[in-house]
Amino acid sequence: MSKYKLFLLRHGEGAWNKENRFCSWVDQKLSEDGVKEAQDCGRLLKEQGYKFDLVFTSILSRSIQTAWLVLEAMGQEWVPVVKSWRLNERHYGSLIGLNRAEMAQQHGEEKVKLWRRSYDITPPLIDESHPYFLEIYNDRRYTTCDVPIKDLPRAESLKEVLDRLLPYWNSTVVPEIRNGRTVLISAHGNSCRALLKYLEGISDEDIASVTLPTGIPVLLELDENLKPVKPRQLLGDQAKIQAAIKKVEDQGKAKPST
Amino acid sequence: MSKYKLFLLRHGEGAWNKENRFCSWVDQKLSEDGVKEAQDCGRLLKEQGYKFDLVFTSILSRSIQTAWLVLEAMGQEWVPVVKSWRLNERHYGSLIGLNRAEMAQQHGEEKVKLWRRSYDITPPLIDESHPYFLEIYNDRRYTTCDVPIKDLPRAESLKEVLDRLLPYWNSTVVPEIRNGRTVLISAHGNSCRALLKYLEGISDEDIASVTLPTGIPVLLELDENLKPVKPRQLLGDQAKIQAAIKK
Numbered sequence: 001m002s003k004y005k006l007f008l009l010r011h012g013e014g015a016w017n018k019e020n021r022f023c024s025w026v027d028q029k030l031s032e033d034g035v036k037e038a039q040d041c042g043r044l045l046k047e048q049g050y051k052f053d054l055v056f057t058s059i060l061s062r063s064i065q066t067a068w069l070v071l072e073a074m075g076q077e078w079v080p081v082v083k084s085w086r087l088n089e090r091h092y093g094s095l096i097g098l099n100r101a102e103m104a105q106q107h108g109e110e111k112v113k114l115w116r117r118s119y120d121i122t123p124p125l126i127d128e129s130h131p132y133f134l135e136i137y138n139d140r141r142y143t144t145c146d147v148p149i150k151d152l153p154r155a156e157s158l159k160e161v162l163d164r165l166l167p168y169w170n171s172t173v174v175p176e177i178r179n180g181r182t183v184l185i186s187a188h189g190n191s192c193r194a195l196l197k198y199l200e201g202i203s204d205e206d207i208a209s210v211t212l213p214t215g216i217p218v219l220l221e222l223d224e225n226l227k228p229v230k231p232r233q234l235l236g237d238q239a240k241i242q243a244a245i246k247k248v249e250d251q252g253k254a255k256p257s258t
Numbered sequence: 259m260s261k262y263k264l265f266l267l268r269h270g271e272g273a274w275n276k277e278n279r280f281c282s283w284v285d286q287k288l289s290e291d292g293v294k295e296a297q298d299c300g301r302l303l304k305e306q307g308y309k310f311d312l313v314f315t316s317i318l319s320r321s322i323q324t325a326w327l328v329l330e331a332m333g334q335e336w337v338p339v340v341k342s343w344r345l346n347e348r349h350y351g352s353l354i355g356l357n358r359a360e361m362a363q364q365h366g367e368e369k370v371k372l373w374r375r376s377y378d379i380t381p382p383l384i385d386e387s388h389p390y391f392l393e394i395y396n397d398r399r400y401t402t403c404d405v406p407i408k409d410l411p412r413a414e415s416l417k418e419v420l421d422r423l424l425p426y427w428n429s430t431v432v433p434e435i436r437n438g439r440t441v442l443i444s445a446h447g448n449s450c451r452a453l454l455k456y457l458e459g460i461s462d463e464d465i466a467s468v469t470l471p472t473g474i475p476v477l478l479e480l481d482e483n484l485k486p487v488k489p490r491q492l493l494g495d496q497a498k499i500q501a502a503i504k505k
Contacts, residue, residue, distance in 0.1 A: 027333075051398060059336040068326050075285075078317040078341055078399040140309060141336040 002221035002229045004177050007050070007184040008192045011066040012037030012215040020251060021099045024092040025136050030062050037215030038066040042073025044236050045217055052079050053181035056173060058087035058188060059141050067186035085145045085152070086168035089188035093123040093155025097132050118157065119204035125154040158207065162194040169195065174226065184217075189248075192218070200228055213244030260479035260487045262435050265308070265442040266450045269324040270295030270473040279357045282350040283394050288320050295473030296324040300331025302494045303475055310337050311439035314431060316345035316446060317399050325444035343403045343410070344426035347446035351381040351413025355390050376415065377462035383412040416465065420452040427453065432484065442475075450476070458486055471502030 012034035016023040030038065055071065057063040064083060071077050095103055095115065103112045115123045126133055136142070142149050153160065177183055185195070189212060197207045199220060212218060219233040234241045270292030274281045288296065313329065315321040322341060329335050353361055353373065361370045373381045384391055394400070400407050411418065435441055443453070447470060455465045457478060470476060477491040492499045 053402075061330075061333075061335040064335045065330070072319075072323070075319070077319040077322045078402075080341065081339060083336055083338065144311075144336075 001223060003224045004180070004222040004226070005182055006177060006220045006222060007045075007052070007182070008195065008212070008218040008220065009041060009066065009070070009184060009186045010189050010192050010212045010214050010216075010218075011062045011186065014062050017251065019099055020101075021097055022092045022095050022103075024089050024096045025060070026096060026132050027061050027135075027139070030065050034062065034215075035065070035069060038069035039073050041066075041215050041217055041236075042070035045070065046074040048235065050074075051182060052076055052184045054176050055079055055081045055184045055186060056087060057081060057083050057186045058089065058191065059083050059085050059144075060088055060188070063087070063186050063188060067184070070184070070186065082172070084168055084172070085142070086165050087185065087187045087191050090158060090161045090190035090194075091126075091153040091156040093126045094130055095123050096126060096130065117208040119207060120157045120159040122157045122160060123155045127154070158190060158194055158197075159204075161190055162198060165191060165194055166198065169198075177222070177226065189214075196232070199226070200232070211245075211248050213241060213248050216241055216244050259481060261482045262438075262480040262484065263440055264435060264478045264480060265303075265310070265440075266453065266470070266476040266478065267299060267324065267328070267442060267444045268447050268450050268470045268472050268474075268476075269320045269444065272320050277357055278359075279355055280350045280353050280361075282347050282354045283318070284354060284390050285319050285393075285397070288323050292320065292472075293323070293327060296327035297331050299324075299473050299475055299494075300328035303328065304332040306493065308332075309440060310334055310442045312434050313337055313339045313442045313444060314345060315339060315341050315444045316347065316449065317341050317343050317403075318346055318446070321345070321444050321446060325442070328442070328444065340430070342426055342430070343400070344423050345443065345445045345449050348416060348419045348448035348452075349384075349411040349414040351384045352388055353381050354384060354388065375466040377465060378415045378417040380415045380418060381413045385412070416448060416452055416455075417462075419448055420456060423449060423452055424456065427456075435480070435484065447472075454490070457484070458490070469503075471499060471505070474499055474502050 011030065013031045014023055014028040014034055015031050016028050018031065052071070052074070055067045057067045064081070067081055071079055098106070100112070114121055137149060142152060145152065153164070173183060173185070185192070192212050193207060193210055196202065196210065202210060213234065217235045219235055221229050223229050269288065271289045272281055272286040272292055273289050274286050276289065310329070310332070313325045315325045322339070325339055329337055329339070356364065358370070372379055395407060400410060403410065411422070431441060431443070443450070450470050451465060451468055454460065454468065460468060471492065475493045477493055479487050481487050
């Protein structure tokens with residue numbers, strides 16, 4: 001029997017999404033479309049009468065901006081927003097900044113497919129030679145994390161995302177849910193997928209084929225053990241949801257190399 | 259000797275400011291100009307290289323929106339933002355929603371001047387007959403405060419603003435400052451004035467003539483006892499500051 005409601009939201013389009021580049025821990029802003037996706041999401045949630053008590057985001061600005069836009073559209077700007085690196089997007093290591101064509105060129109299609117779809121294979125680590133290394137690790141926000149900068153990831157498999165997310169889920173999010181608070185998690189494609197895998201008990205093989213559309217709120221109804229009592233619900237107009245799913249799937253398809 | 263830096267910011271224009279209506283606890287949004295004021299403030303703070311560790315706001319959306327716009331302009335969206343009713347604008351009781359002309363009509367110029375400029379005279383309480391009563395007290399945000407709704411103010415003097423603000427300052431803001439964190443308080447005209455009165459030791463008479471311009475960040479440099487070591491600094495272009503004060 002449904003006791004708790006949990007909402008997950010994958011943020012909308014950033015500038016690099018259009019170029020099909022792995023953004024990951026680079027702090028890209030939402031594009032104009034991404035902003036609109038967040039506002040539409042907020043309007044939908046308002047129309048359907050949802051009321052949040054608490055919002056969790058990563059420390060990447062696109063997930064924070066998304067949360068702010070959703071709260072603004074709902075007239076719930078006063079709701080507390082709590083931010084943690086543990087909800088950050090998956091760290092893609094040295095693949096950060098490459099587009100899918102460049103990745104296939106540098107590493108071969110098979111390797112790339114493996115890194116993207118396997119559960120526990122880690123991409124090559126980012127190092128100081130990488131063009132985005134300093135932009136990430138010199139950023140002041142990473143001095144505020146609950147691990148020292150030197151211990152933050154240099155690359156992650158999806159498994160490693162869950163490994164650093166789960167302690168936060170247990171220590172910080174679960175107690176709030178158990179206190180009856182309606183929580184929104186505004187995060188990223190892979191951090192949302194990792195959490196879904198855990199909550200829904202999706203296998204290591206099956207998780208590869210699970211993708212969340214952007215900007216579409218996902219409602220999970222949980223029992224007193226925080227297990228889903230029914231399949232996840234993507235909220236909103238069904239045609240719009242189908243279009244959003246298709247958009248994400250199309251982005252995933254490798255472009256033919258020239 | 260300056261040990262800590264504290265920043266205060268009075269949010270910019272809301273729709274009712276233009277009509278000269280007391281907005282108070284009605285949750286008005288920033289106007290387009292108010293949004294721009296916040297963005298300009300953020301850009302200035304960024305240019306001057308300031309880095310916040312923590313932001314406090316009221317639970318009225320115009321102060322939160324201001325904080326968000328400032329953080330966005332500075333690329334510091336990740337900085338924690340903590341919200342409390344204790345930083346809300348002064349509660350103007352039954353005068354809420356009236357413009358200055360209507361107020362003078364209903365109560366007389368002298369009374370209005372007294373309520374606005376005295377330190378400890380409370381305006382008439384708001385009650386259920388007031389057009390904005392339900393909009394305020396039925397709002398879910400007031401179920402999340404650290405006092406029950408029935409104990410929230412129904413009107414406040416400036417003194418009463420400080421009375422409910424000071425415990426929060428002491429319990430929640432001061433420890434952060436003492437931990438070396440650079441704090442921004444994004445709030446309202448009267449909540450900022452009340453805090454300034456306390457920090458700077460301004461008398462009950464003198465506080466009447468202190469007003470903060472909107473959208474201009476105020477820097478207070480404090481010693482280890484959290485006493486200011488120099489006069490407050492309004493940051494930014496002096497011509498712009500003069501124009502804001504005049505406005």
